[in-house]
Amino acid sequence: MKGPPPRRLRRGLPALVRRMGLWAVLPVLLVGVLYAAYQLSRSALGESALQYAADRMLDGSARLGLVVTDIKVEGRETTDRETILAALGARPGTPILATNPSQAKGQLETLPWVRSAMVERRLPDTLYVRLVERKPLALWQHGGKLELIDQEGTVIPVTRLERFAKLPLVVGEGAANHAAELLDMLAQEPDLASRVSAAIRVGDRRWNLRIDNAIDVLLPADTPASAWTQLARLERSSSILKRDVQTVDVRLPDRLVLRVNPEAQKDAPPPSKKGRLSAKNT
Structure with a gap:
């Protein structure tokens, strides 16, 4: 009775590995190991065994000093x-x-x-x-709510707003998304900016500014920065916002329109030479 040729079998596998190369065999072995682990994990016994092994590994790592200190x-x-x-x-x-x-x-x-x-x-x-x-930027009033927003206009969900009462107030739909840009612009004229008590977004296109809690400044949609600079310049030279003014309209590039009370109109100083200035009675 002839037996199997053991020498040829012993030589066969190494020869196969040599011919295919080690890197060709490793993926096959890896797939086999992963498949076996997958089949084991599908059973309750497998899950329990894997969890037990993980727990023992963590215990061992802790004994080796791998602990949060x-x-x-x-x-x-x-x-x-x-x-x-x-x-x-x-x-x-x-x-x-x-x-x-x-x-x-x-x-x-x-x-x-x-x-x-x-x-x-x-x-x-x-x-x-x-x-x-997040850095608090402003308080946003809209839809009957008052919320804290950051530089990106994202609401910071806090319940107590008292400690943020000194932040700028922006009002209206769309105001949060444009607040950072507006405040950067206002900061170019810090003296006048300190007198702005609220900024109201109009039609999500432009801003009205409430100054000294009494005067509304109407900024244009397209060139608000230049209008703001012009207003600050006129305030420094003519103190136009210290008159009995109700509204200052700077939406037109070549003129500034004031709406004042009739009694204040009688005592108003002449227009500044730095810009054409007209006044209307209310």
């Missing part, structure tokens, strides 16, 4: 530290390999004040968090 947070100004720890899902003593930086980043970015976040594991024992918080 320090949580460094940069960029935090307003967000409560305990809220950050809850979003991280980690505290000192947590196995550092049990933390999920990607998941923690997503949780942090759901917090009201957090614009963006980055989370890193710095082995063996440190979690590093960098926050970019």
Whole structure:
């Protein structure tokens, strides 16, 4: 009775590997391992075994010193530290390999004040968090509501607005999206800007400014910056906003229209030479 040719079998597999090359065989082996793991994970026993193995691995890593002992947070100004720890899902003593930086980043970015976040594991024992918080820009009044907004016009959902009472007030639909641009423009004339008590968005096209809580300044839609500069120049030279003025219309490029009370019209000074200025009675 003849037996199988063992020498040829022993030589056959190495010869196959040599002919195909190691890199050709490895993908086949990898697919086999992944398939076996997948089949194991589909059963309750498999899931239990995998969880048990993961738990034992974390316990082992903790005994090796891979435990959170320090949580460094940069960029935090307003967000409560305990809220950050809850979003991280980690505290000192947590196995550092049990933390999920990607998941923690997503949780942090759901917090009201957090614009963006980055989370890193710095082995063996440190979690590093960098926050970019939202900067309060203005209060936005619309639809009977008063809300806090940031530079991008995004609402910051806070319940108590008292400490933000000194921020600029913008009013109307669309005001939030254009508030940063407006405030940058107003800042070019800081003395006059300090007297603006509210900015009202009109038709989501242009702005009316309330000055000294009494005077409405009508800015044009196309060239608000030049009109604002012209108004500031006239105020410095003629103090036109210190008269009994109700409305200042600077929408026309070659003139400025004042609407004043009849009694104030009698005592009004002559127009400035730096710009044609007309007055109308109300």
